[in-house]
Amino acid sequence: MVTDRELLGEATTSLKEHQQRVRQRKSLLNAKLKSCLSGKSRIVLEIGCGHGHWLTDFAVTNREVLCVGIDLIGNRIERANRKASRVGLDNVLFLKAEANEFLDQLPVGLKIESVFILFPDPWPKKRHWKKRIMKTGFLDKLSDRCFEGARLHFRTDHRDYFDWATNAVAFAETWNLFSDAHWPFERETVFQSKADAYQSLIAEKRKI
Numbered sequence: 001m002v003t004d005r006e007l008l009g010e011a012t013t014s015l016k017e018h019q020q021r022v023r024q025r026k027s028l029l030n031a032k033l034k035s036c037l038s039g040k041s042r043i044v045l046e047i048g049c050g051h052g053h054w055l056t057d058f059a060v061t062n063r064e065v066l067c068v069g070i071d072l073i074g075n076r077i078e079r080a081n082r083k084a085s086r087v088g089l090d091n092v093l094f095l096k097a098e099a100n101e102f103l104d105q106l107p108v109g110l111k112i113e114s115v116f117i118l119f120p121d122p123w124p125k126k127r128h129w130k131k132r133i134m135k136t137g138f139l140d141k142l143s144d145r146c147f148e149g150a151r152l153h154f155r156t157d158h159r160d161y162f163d164w165a166t167n168a169v170a171f172a173e174t175w176n177l178f179s180d181a182h183w184p185f186e187r188e189t190v191f192q193s194k195a196d197a198y199q200s201l202i203a204e205k206r207k208i
């Protein structure tokens, strides 16, 4: 029979292993960002870019800006990078990264001029709401890495998540909601093509 002490020992070991894996992942991401983004001062960021169709097309029509797409899922990122190199683009790159970790590891001196979050996972069950990305802590962290006046573009087909996100932005001290702002670039994403209807919000980083 396994004793409490042994169970506690196992839990401590796996927690330590987990923490070590997180540290390793962050340090690899830090090195990757330094090598990809050295000398750059501004980017357009898409969080949860999936297979990268939207950002690739955005990069084609906005050749003067460096576009970075991130997603948690490695094979989506590989596909996105293959597509971008087929098109011959040198102003877009896709990286496997979690949004908070990406913002933490972004090189000092580099700022975000525009952010897109298109059809993020809505986490419809109440017990999962804490996993939604549009939360005060995240909005503050994002704002820290943005230029003043930078715009955040959010789109979802989940009515409740839209209301949640609108409230989060309205309560954030770092963003102003922009009710009549123009959506700057239309190109259907994979999830948009499956949606019956969707809603968008645009916010601007507050001037301090």
Ligand SMILES: C[S@@+](CC[C@H](N)C(=O)[O-])C[C@H]1O[C@@H](n2cnc3c(N)ncnc32)[C@H](O)[C@@H]1O
Residues within 6 Å of the ligand: 047, 048, 049, 050, 051, 070, 071, 072, 073, 076, 097, 098, 099, 100, 118, 119, 120, 121, 133, 189, 190, 191, 192
């Ligand atoms: C519902 S899909 C939408 C994909 C694409 N934007 C579209 O509209 O077709 C959400 C994507 O966000 C990614 N994702 C979820 N949480 C993330 C996070 N914290 N950081 C980065 N990517 C994330 C998922 O892996 C998934 O590819």
